[in-house]
Amino acid sequence: MLLLWSLLSNKVQLGKSHTALANYERLRPVWLLVGIVSVLAVAAVSLSLGPANIPVDSIVFEIIDRLPLLKANSDLSEIHSNIVWEVRLPRVILGGLVGATLALSGATYQAVFRNPLADPYLLGAAAGAGLGATLALVNRWGDGSGASDAVPLLAFCGALLAVAITYFMGLSGDSSRSPASLLLAGVAVASFLTAIQTFILQQNADTIRQVYTWILGRLNTASWGEVWLLLPYAVGTSCVILLNRRILDVMRLGDAEAASLGIRPDRTRKIMVVAASLATAAAVAVSGLISFVGIIVPHTIRLLFGSSNRIVLPLSMLFGASFMIAVDLLGRTVISPSEIPIGVITSFCGAPFFIFVLRSSRRSI
Amino acid sequence: MALLEAKNVSVTLGKTQVLGGISLSVQSGEWLTIIGPNGSGKSTFLNALAGLQNYEGSVSVSGNALSKLTARSRAQLVSYVPQHPIVPLDMLAGDYVLLGRTPHISALGVEGKVDLNIVGEILSRLDLEELGSRSMGSLSGGELQRCQLARALAQMTPVILLDEPTAALDLGHQQQALDLLEELRKERQMTIISSMHDLTLAGQYSDRLMLFDHGTVVADGNAVDVIKVELLSGTYSARIRVIEVDGAQVVVPRSKESR
Numbered sequence: 001m002l003l004l005w006s007l008l009s010n011k012v013q014l015g016k017s018h019t020a021l022a023n024y025e026r027l028r029p030v031w032l033l034v035g036i037v038s039v040l041a042v043a044a045v046s047l048s049l050g051p052a053n054i055p056v057d058s059i060v061f062e063i064i065d066r067l068p069l070l071k072a073n074s075d076l077s078e079i080h081s082n083i084v085w086e087v088r089l090p091r092v093i094l095g096g097l098v099g100a101t102l103a104l105s106g107a108t109y110q111a112v113f114r115n116p117l118a119d120p121y122l123l124g125a126a127a128g129a130g131l132g133a134t135l136a137l138v139n140r141w142g143d144g145s146g147a148s149d150a151v152p153l154l155a156f157c158g159a160l161l162a163v164a165i166t167y168f169m170g171l172s173g174d175s176s177r178s179p180a181s182l183l184l185a186g187v188a189v190a191s192f193l194t195a196i197q198t199f200i201l202q203q204n205a206d207t208i209r210q211v212y213t214w215i216l217g218r219l220n221t222a223s224w225g226e227v228w229l230l231l232p233y234a235v236g237t238s239c240v241i242l243l244n245r246r247i248l249d250v251m252r253l254g255d256a257e258a259a260s261l262g263i264r265p266d267r268t269r270k271i272m273v274v275a276a277s278l279a280t281a282a283a284v285a286v287s288g289l290i291s292f293v294g295i296i297v298p299h300t301i302r303l304l305f306g307s308s309n310r311i312v313l314p315l316s317m318l319f320g321a322s323f324m325i326a327v328d329l330l331g332r333t334v335i336s337p338s339e340i341p342i343g344v345i346t347s348f349c350g351a352p353f354f355i356f357v358l359r360s361s362r363r364s365i
Numbered sequence: 366m367a368l369l370e371a372k373n374v375s376v377t378l379g380k381t382q383v384l385g386g387i388s389l390s391v392q393s394g395e396w397l398t399i400i401g402p403n404g405s406g407k408s409t410f411l412n413a414l415a416g417l418q419n420y421e422g423s424v425s426v427s428g429n430a431l432s433k434l435t436a437r438s439r440a441q442l443v444s445y446v447p448q449h450p451i452v453p454l455d456m457l458a459g460d461y462v463l464l465g466r467t468p469h470i471s472a473l474g475v476e477g478k479v480d481l482n483i484v485g486e487i488l489s490r491l492d493l494e495e496l497g498s499r500s501m502g503s504l505s506g507g508e509l510q511r512c513q514l515a516r517a518l519a520q521m522t523p524v525i526l527l528d529e530p531t532a533a534l535d536l537g538h539q540q541q542a543l544d545l546l547e548e549l550r551k552e553r554q555m556t557i558i559s560s561m562h563d564l565t566l567a568g569q570y571s572d573r574l575m576l577f578d579h580g581t582v583v584a585d586g587n588a589v590d591v592i593k594v595e596l597l598s599g600t601y602s603a604r605i606r607v608i609e610v611d612g613a614q615v616v617v618p619r620s621k622e623s624r
Contacts, residue, residue: 023459023488023497243473249460250467254451260415261520262440262468307455310475 025308027315035318039096042322046095046329047088051336054080063089091222092325094286097234098219099293099324101283103316105276106294107301108241111248111309112269113179120280120294123186123273127193128162129155129284133214134197138204151214152229152285158193159281165189167273179255179269216341217288219328226286233282237275241313244272248309292346293320296354303361323350368393368556369414369524373422376409376580383409384580386422393523396550396557398567400591401577402601407560408448410577411526414558415445426524440468444520446513448528454502458512461501462488465519484519491515491545507538514542518549527559531566539563543570564616568592576600588614 048056054076061074062084076084102120109118121127132154136142142150170185201211247268250258255265283290297320298312305311324342327349331340367390376384384406391397399407412418416431416439424431426442434442444465453461466480488494491511496504504512510533517525530546531539547570550557561567567574568588576584576591578600584591592614594607604619 023457024463025457025460246470246475247472249456250464252451252453252456253464256417256447257445257450259417259436260440260443260445260447261464262435262437264436302455307453308460 025306025311027311031305031311031315032318035315035322038322039318039325042325042329043092043096046092046325047084049329049333050083050088052080052083054084059084086223090224090227091219091328094222094227094230095219095324095328096321097227097230098283098287098290099297099320099322100238100317101230101234101279101320102290102293103297103320103323104238104241104313105280105283107298107309107312107316108248108272108276109294110298111312112251112272113183114252114254115183116299117295118183119291120276120283121190121289121291122183123166123277124162124189124193125159125277125280125284126289126291127190127197128158128160129281130158130211130215130289131162131193131197131200132156132158133288134200134207134211137207137210137214138200152226156281156285159284160277162189162193163273163277163281213341214288215343217290217343217346218339219287219342220332220339222286230282230286233279237279238317240275241272244268245310245313248272248313252309288343290324290343290346292343292350293324296350297323300354300357303357367391368395369424369426369558371414371422371424374410374413374424375421376406376413376418377421378409382580384413384420387580387582388422389575389582389585391524391556391558393556394550394554395573396547396559396571397573397575398571399558399560399575399577400562400564400567401560401583405577405600406580407577408528409580411445411528411558411560414524415443415526417445437468437472440520440522442522443524443526444517444522445526446517446528446530448532450513452501452509454500456501457497458493458499458501458504458508459484459488459497461512462493462497462515462519465516468520483521484515487515487518490549491518506533507535507542510534510538510542514546523554524556524558527557529560529562532562539566546570564592564597565613568614592616 044056044059047059048054058074058076058080061072062076062081064070064072065074066085074081105120106118109120109122110116113122133151135158136150136154141154166182166186166189169189170182201208247263250261250263251265251268253261258265258268298316301312301315301319305315324346327345328342330349331342331345334340369391371387371389374384374387375382387406387410389397399410401407409418413420414424414431416436429438429442431439431443463476463480463484466476466484470476470480488497491514493508493511493515496508496512501509501512510530514527514530517527527546531542534542543566546557549555557571559571568591572587574584574586574588574591575582576596583600584596592607594605597603597607597616598605604621606617606619608615608617
C-alpha cells in the first residue's frame with residue numbers, strides 16, 4: 001500500500017510542480033485507477049459466476065463480514081458462503097497473484113536484458129520446475145494437490161536451481177561477459193533439463209497424464225494454503241522491483257552509459273534477476289507452467305500506455321492479475337462442468353488480442 | 366592546480382598494450398582535443414577517464430582519485446558521451462535528457478523539482494523544447510546528437526568527455542554543435558576533453574591538441590604546434606598539406622599525383 005501511495009504521490013507532485021509534463025512519460029493516476037478497477041471488476045464477476053451463481057452484493061457483504069473487526073449481513077446460505085470463501089476466493093486471489101507475478105517478472109527480465117523476447121522462463125525456471133514436479137509425481141512423493149505437497153516444493157527448488165546453474169554457467173566468474181551469454185546459457189540449461197525430464201517421463205509412462213496436466217498450468221486446486229505460500233514472495237519481490245523502476249529506465253541506455261551515469265549495471269541486473277526468479281519460481285510452484293502472460297501483458301502495456309518502466313512495471317502487475325483472473329473464469333465456465341487448462345486459454349485468447357494491439361498501435365516495441 | 370590530472374595511465378587488452386603510460390593535466394575551463402589515427406587509443410583513453418575501462422595509473426579530478434570514488438560520485442564529476450550511444454528508440458527525448466540527473470538522485474528515488482528545472486533550462490538552451498515529447502526514434506541525427514549532449518550537460522559535471530561529438534553531423538551541424546559547446550564552456554567554466562577526426566575543426570575550437578599514436582602522446586600543444594605536416598603525415602600515413610587561412614591551420618589532403 002505504501003508503495004502504491006509512493007507511486008501515485010510522486011506522480012501527482014510532478015504534475016503540480018512542472019508545467020511541461022508532456023516531456024515525460026509517467027504513470028498517470030487514472031491508469032492506475034483503471035488497473036485497480038479492472039482487477040476488482042473481474043474478481044467480482046469471477047466470484048459470482050460458476051455452477052452456482054451468487055449475487056455480487058452478497059459476496060461483498062460476506063467478505064466484509066469475514067474480515068476482522070467488521071460486521072455485515074450477507075444472507076448467504078452456508079453452502080454458498082463456503083463456495084465463496086473456500087473455493088472461489090482463494091482461486092481468484094491466487095490467479096491474480098500468479099498473473100501479477102509472471103507479468104512483472106517478464107517485464108523485469110525484458111528490462112535488464114534489453115530483450116523484448118525475454119519471459120519469466122528465460123533462464124530455465126520452467127524447465128527446472130518441470131523436472132522437479134516430474135520427479136515428485138513419478139516417485140509418488142506427492143500428487144500435486146495442496147500447498148504442503150512435494151510437487152510445488154520440488155518445482156520451486158527446481159526452478160531456482162535451474163536459474164542458479166544458468167547464472168553461474170553464463171557468467172562463470174567473469175563479470176565482463178555480455179548479458180547475451182547468460183541468455184544462451186539459459187537456452188542450454190533449459191534444453192538439458194527438459195531432456196532429463198522427458199527421459200524420466202518416458203520411463204514412467206503411467207504418470208504422463210498427471211505431469212502433462214501440471215505443465216499446462218492450473219488453478220483448480222487453489223486453496224488458501226497456496227495463497228499464503230505465494231503471497232510473501234509476490235509482495236517482497238514486487239517491492240524490490242518497483243523501487244528500482246527508475247534505475248531500470250537508466251539500464252535502457254546500455255551497460256556502459258548506465259555506468260557513466262553512476263549505476264552499477266551488473267549489480268542491478270543480479271538483484272533484479274534474483275527477485276524476478278524467486279517470484280517466478282513461487283508462481284510456477286503453485287500454478288504450473290502458465291506461459292505467455294509474462295510476454296504479452298508487459299508488451300500490451302508498452303503499446304497502449306508507454307515504454308517507461310515506471311508505467312510498465314506497476315501496470316503489468318495490475319493487468320496481469322486481471323488478465324489471469326478473467327482467463328481462469330473462461331477456463332472454468334465455457335465448457336462447464338469440465339475445465340479447459342489455463343495455459344491453453346492464456347495463449348488462445350491472449351495471442352489474437354496481442355496481435356490486434358500490435359497491429360493497431362502507433363507505437364513500436 | 367590542475368582540475369584533471371592523469372598519471373601514467375596504461376591499458377592492456379589481452380596481450381596488446383593499447384595505452385602506454387599517458388600523463389596529462391587539464392586546467393579548469395580548458396578544451397583539450399585528442400587527435401590521432403584509428404586505433405591510436407583515443408576512445409580507450411576517454412573510456413578510462415570515464416571509469417568504463419580498467420587501467421593502471423591514476424586519474425584524479427579536483428584532487429579526488431577517480432578509482433577510489435563510488436560510481437555515483439564519479440558520475441557527479443565526469444560526464445561522458447560515447448561515440449556510438451545506445452538509443453532507446455521508444456523513450457521520449459525529455460525522459461532521455463532527464464536520465465542525466467541520475468547521479469544526483471538517490472538510488473531508489475525519483476527526480477525532484479530541482480532536476481526538472483535544470484533539465485527544462487538545458488532543453489530550452491539547446492532548442493530542444495519542441496522535441497522533448499518526441500520519441501528518440503523519430504529524431505534526426507543532429508537532434509539525437511543534441512539530446513545526447515543535453516543529457517551529459519544535465520549531469521552538471523565539471524568535466525565532460527566527448528568521443529567524436531561531430532562524427533555523425535554535416536558541416537553546418539558540426540559548427541553549430543561546436544559553437545554551442547564553446548559558449549557553454551565559457552558560461553559554466555566547463556572542462557571539455559574530446560576526440561575528433563576533423564583536424565581543422567579540432568584546431569579551430571580547442572585550446573590544446575594532443576596527438577596520439579599507438580597509445581602514446583606524440584605531440585601536445587596548440588594548433589600551430591601540433592597541426593604540422595611533418596607530425597601528421599607520419600602518424601596518419603597520409604599525404605597532406607597544411608595551409609593557414611585567417612589564422613586557422615587547415616589540413617588539405619593531397620592527391621596521389623601532386624608533389
